[in-house]
Amino acid sequence: MPTLVITDFNIVCSILGGFVLAFGLVSFFVKERLYLSEALIALIMGIALGPHGAKLIRPLIYAKDSEENLDAINLAFSRLVLGVQLVLAGVQLPQKYLAHEWKSLAMLLGPVMTVMWLVSGTLVYALIPGLTYVQALAVGACITPTDPILSNTIVKGKFADKHIPVPLQRIIIAESGANDGLGYPFLFLMLYIYRYAMLSDRVGHGVGLFFTETLLYTIALSVVYGIVVGWVAKELLHWASLNRLVDRESFLVFAIALALFIVGTCGMIGTDDVLACFIAGNVFTWNDWFRLETLDDSLQPTIDMLLNITIFLWFGAVAPWTEFGNTLEIPFGRLLAVGILVLLLRRPPVVLLLHWYIPRIKSIREAIFAGYFGPIGVSAIFYLYVTIEFLADVEKLPLDESQLKGVKQMMIATKLVVWFAVISSVIVHGITVPFIKIGNVLPVTISRSVSRMTDNIPGLGGLISRSPSRSRNSVSAPLPDVGPRDRRVNVSDISGPIPPEVALTSDQVERGKALAWDDENLERGRDRGQRSAPQQTV
Incomplete structure (x- = not known):
């Protein structure tokens, strides 16, 4: 006799598959007509289907009712998605991009990122009660990096092709990929100061750990490892392709497999897998061979879309919605103020101020766009759970009651502030483009409607002045459509020597x-x- 087998596995597979199917049926309309991001739609569906909605997705039950297990799942999931996305981000950049654009990247990853960190930490310190400035800067470090996943949703599609120059799209992708891994020094500098200077008198030991473990082992080794693995993978794939040893399917999936390999191996040796993935992706396509070979294939964008939908569906279900308004230490109004002010002050002012020194940002208009669209997303969640893992170890130290209370308060504040900042960024950046389009279309529509009304009213049409060149009977020749910026042949946008395949x-x-x-x-x-x-x- 057949029976229903309603297990968690079957429910999750049904929900994920059903949502991807349903979204796929209207994906073009949603993304290219309504200009809504898939991350926003998936987040809303995660809320609706999660424990605060239909209760079909139950993260805590999957984690066996353990908050510690759930934190570990969130950390591992964000690592996996970031690793794959960052390799794909590195692969889609042109030949020797990091070398050609080092001036722009140096400004964005140096002064701009430092100011973003200081502004974020200062806002957290001013608005979240009970935190020291060092603790607030640690929280600010989590939301400093821009997110490569949300950045991709902004710089891809019809709107981006029409309104965003290709060089600006590429520098945003490159910066969002590189600054994810470079968030480690800002975060661990504050965490080591907090643990070894504020909770104990081992300042020298903390300074030594920061330079040896964080800068040399975690950051420098990750860069070297990414270069070596990316170069070896490129040479092996090129050799296999020349000798006709690899089929097309394995060729296309090679970059994704490379990401999984780096995430796993870096995780085992304890280095920065996020930075290593981005560096490896750049080195893997350093000569532009792999990028040009896969330019017309859709496997990588398809995997990118599936990862976006899956992780933001999970985020919608796992976010601490009930804690936002029920935590006495942090009122909801303060969280809302942090979310708004971080989006307004964390990045736009510094990019606008320093854009003259960033060669790839050529106008104030581009500076406003690059400053505003610096979203907070999966990378912030990754750093959130890295911080919680670090503070969980600090809790096990022999601390007095006030110190233990400070550690717990920092864990709560970090969790709520980072989650709220991510949700705010997904919502605000997800609906910005539709509002821009409405703002452009609405005045034109109203003007045309008023013009038709006045033309139909006898005597009223003459009250509206018309210039001789735009008279009622004159016909204005339509402007030729020059197409999106990436279809123009602009020699100033080409980085490095032009490959023979695309010689002009x-x-x-x-x-x-x-x-x-x-x-x-x-x-x-x-x-x-x-x-x-x-x-x-x-």
């Missing part, structure tokens, strides 16, 4: 120069009904 003829170069005028002039020309750029026959 002199006619193509001249055509690229003719079409690559300034975007602001083009927009002003469209508003006036004519080009602002010099008229040329192309």
Whole structure:
């Protein structure tokens, strides 16, 4: 006699598969017409299906009713997704990108990231009660890196192709990938100060650990390991491809397998697997061979989409929703203030101020975009649970009652602030593009409606002045569609030597120069009904 087998495994598979199927049926409409990010949709569905909604996804039960097990699951899941995403982010960058764009990356990963950390920590210190400045800077370090997963949802798609120059898209991807791994020094500098200077008198030991364990072992070794593994993997795959030893399926999945290998091996030796994955992805496509070979294949974007949906569905279910308003030490109003002010002050002002020194940000308009779209996401959750794991070890030390209370308060504050910042970023950045589109379309629609109404009212049409060049009977020639920036041939956007596969003829170069005028002039020309750029026959 058949019986229902309603196990957790069957429920999770049904929910995940059903949601991917349902979302897939309307994915083009949602992402390319409504301009909503898949991360936001998955987060909302996770809330609806999680323990605070339909209770179909039950994270705590999967963790055997253990908060410690649940924290370990969250840490492992975020590590896995970040590792794969960062290798894919490194692979999609052009030939020798890190070497060609070192000036822009040095500014973004140096002064800009440092100011982001200090601003975030200062806001946490000012608004969250009971934390010392060192503790607040540790919390701020968790939300300092920009997220490569959410960044990809912003710089891909029809909106990005039309409105975001390709060089700006690439520098955002590169920065979000590199600064994830470089969040370690900021975080562990504060954690070591807290443990060895504030909870004990072993300052020298803490300083030594920071330089040896964090800077040399965790960061430097990760960079060297990523370079070696990425280069060896590239050479082996190239050799196997030349000798016809690898089939197409294995060729396409090679970068993903490389990410899994690095996450596992770095996890075993205790280095920064996040940074190693990004470095390995860049080295793996250093000569642009693999990127050009897989340019028209959709396996990597498909895996990227599945990981995005899965992890944000899980985040929606596992986030501490009930704790946001029920924690007496941190009122909800203060959390809301932190979420808003961090998004407004953490990144936009410093990028706008220093964009003159970042070669790849060429205008104030681009600086505003690069500053605003610095989302907080999976990388912040990763650093959150790294911090909780560190503080759990600190709790086991022989501490007095006040010190133990401070450690527990820091764990609670870090958990609530980081989760709330991530949720705020997913929501705000997820709905920003639709609001931009509404802001652009609504005035035009209202103007056209008013024009039709006045034309139908006798005598009223003449009250509205028209310029001679835009009279009622005149027909304005439509502007030619120059297409998205990435389809233009702009020699200034090409990093390094041009590969033979994409070599340009002199006619193509001249055509690229003719079409690559300034975007602001083009927009002003469209508003006036004519080009602002010099008229040329192309």
